[in-house]
Amino acid sequence: MKRREVLIIALLFIGSAMAIFLPDTKPLKHIIGAKQLLYEVNKEGRYITTDEVAKMIMEKDPSLLLIDIRSPEAYKKYSLDGAINIPFNKILDKSNIDYFDQDVYTTVLFSNGSSLADEAWLILRSYDYKGNKVMKGGLNQWYKTILNPQKPADDELTGALEKQYLFRKGAQIYFTGATPVSTAKSSKPKAPSKPVVKRKKKEVTGGCG
Amino acid sequence: MGPLYPQELLNPEYNLLIGALIGIGFGFLLEASGFTNTRKLAGVFYGYDATVIKVFFTAALTALIGLFFMHYLGWIDITLTFYPKTFWIPTLIGGAIMGLGFVIGGFCPGTSLSAAASGKVDAMAFIVGVMLGIFGFIFTYDTLWESLRKSGNMGKVNIAQWIGIKEGLFIFLFTVIAIATFWIFQKWQDSWKQKMSEEDINDLGI
Numbered sequence: 001m002k003r004r005e006v007l008i009i010a011l012l013f014i015g016s017a018m019a020i021f022l023p024d025t026k027p028l029k030h031i032i033g034a035k036q037l038l039y040e041v042n043k044e045g046r047y048i049t050t051d052e053v054a055k056m057i058m059e060k061d062p063s064l065l066l067i068d069i070r071s072p073e074a075y076k077k078y079s080l081d082g083a084i085n086i087p088f089n090k091i092l093d094k095s096n097i098d099y100f101d102q103d104v105y106t107t108v109l110f111s112n113g114s115s116l117a118d119e120a121w122l123i124l125r126s127y128d129y130k131g132n133k134v135m136k137g138g139l140n141q142w143y144k145t146i147l148n149p150q151k152p153a154d155d156e157l158t159g160a161l162e163k164q165y166l167f168r169k170g171a172q173i174y175f176t177g178a179t180p181v182s183t184a185k186s187s188k189p190k191a192p193s194k195p196v197v198k199r200k201k202k203e204v205t206g207g208c209g
Numbered sequence: 210m211g212p213l214y215p216q217e218l219l220n221p222e223y224n225l226l227i228g229a230l231i232g233i234g235f236g237f238l239l240e241a242s243g244f245t246n247t248r249k250l251a252g253v254f255y256g257y258d259a260t261v262i263k264v265f266f267t268a269a270l271t272a273l274i275g276l277f278f279m280h281y282l283g284w285i286d287i288t289l290t291f292y293p294k295t296f297w298i299p300t301l302i303g304g305a306i307m308g309l310g311f312v313i314g315g316f317c318p319g320t321s322l323s324a325a326a327s328g329k330v331d332a333m334a335f336i337v338g339v340m341l342g343i344f345g346f347i348f349t350y351d352t353l354w355e356s357l358r359k360s361g362n363m364g365k366v367n368i369a370q371w372i373g374i375k376e377g378l379f380i381f382l383f384t385v386i387a388i389a390t391f392w393i394f395q396k397w398q399d400s401w402k403q404k405m406s407e408e409d410i411n412d413l414g415i
Contacts, residue, residue, distance in 0.1 A: 005263075005391075008267060009388055009391065012267070012270050012271070012274065012384050012387070012388070013384060013385075013388065015274040015278070015384075016270070016274055016380045016381040016383070016384035016385075018278075019274060019277055019278070019376075019377040019380040019381060020375070020377040020378050020380075020381050021377065022277065022278075022281050022376075022377045023281075023377075024369075024375060024376045024377075025277070025280050025287050025288060025376060026288070027286060027288040027289075028280070028283055028286040028288070
């Protein structure tokens with residue numbers, strides 16, 4: 001045999017002998033395609049509303065994992081109950097990957113508005129990490145809807161909207177410790193608000209007749 | 210250009226151009242290394258020339274070991290590579306027919322094209338035969354071969370998983386088998402050289 005052939009055989013032999021000690025092949029973590037990413041961005045399935053988050057916190061849902069992606073300073077000033085702080089520029093750190101690349105928790109990312117959390121979601125999703133959500137509207141929306149819910153106009157206060165408002169008032173008590181008395185008062189007038197409309201109608205019909 | 214074109218990293222024109230350049234290079238190397246000589250390919254069946262089996266096994270092993278390590282290093286996802294389902298009966302029959310064609314013609318489909326390009330008339334005749342075979346198969350695909358095509362379905366299998374051993378161990382065993390094959394064919398070739406006269410060997414032109 002020629003020297004070149006011996007060399008090739010030796011290399012193949014060493015290479016394959018080393019292969020014995022390697023683990024079996026499993027799919028690598030791969031970056032998902034641009035098409036899929038664009039589809040999911042447009043679908044908006046990544047959003048979770050502040051109401052849903054509030055409900056999960058109040059129900060002490062064990063699958064909820066809140067992640068504040070703002071700066072540590074902002075996190076110290078105010079954040080949601082039980083949220084952990086992973087600043088935006090640290091989301092891809094190796095030590096944090098276990099939070100994002102898992103399917104046990106529903107990870108909810110939030111920032112002051114939606115955009116920073118959206119950007120974080122996009123980066124994480126492009127690495128094919130699943131199960132991450134974005135709290136729509138961020139902490140601004142949280143303040144508007146949960147901490148300081150605005151009472152809808154009386155004539156709108158029916159059905160789903162009324163239910164939502166009542167829930168938010170309840171959540172407000174839960175999160176801020178606001179006195180429940182005020183909500184009792186504000187919720188009572190809702191019931192009479194319908195008869196008031198009826199009275200008006202009667203007056204009108206009477207006038208016409 | 211497997212991974213680049215489907216990912217839209219390469220436009221169709223460049224894809225064709227690069228394909229043509231690689232094809233020309235491949236054909237040139239086949240010609241330059243003597244594979245367009247029919248006696249070289251047939252030699253592996255008669256035992257007087259072991260080059261082809263060495264080249265094939267070395268290429269397969271290099272790709273196998275290389276891909277396996279690249280997967281381990283995270284450079285390439287081997288699970289994304291495509292391989293078809295195994296239908297062992299038609300594969301065996303088809304392989305035997307192809308092997309018979311190798312011995313009779315002394316070309317494989319690739320070398321016949323580069324041999325024809327360098328003006329070998331037997332290669333042109335071989336290509337006509339290849340085309341007849343291809344078209345003959347296409348036109349009888351649904352009528353004659355239906356049951357044969359679907360026989361011996363094993364699904365998508367990987368030999369290591371099928372036997373139930375570690376993939377790395379399979380690669381090692383396969384390498385050992387290849388090296389043993391090299392050795393046997395080399396001995397066979399050497400015994401031929403003793404039997405053949407200098408003139409006979411020169412006449413083969415390999």
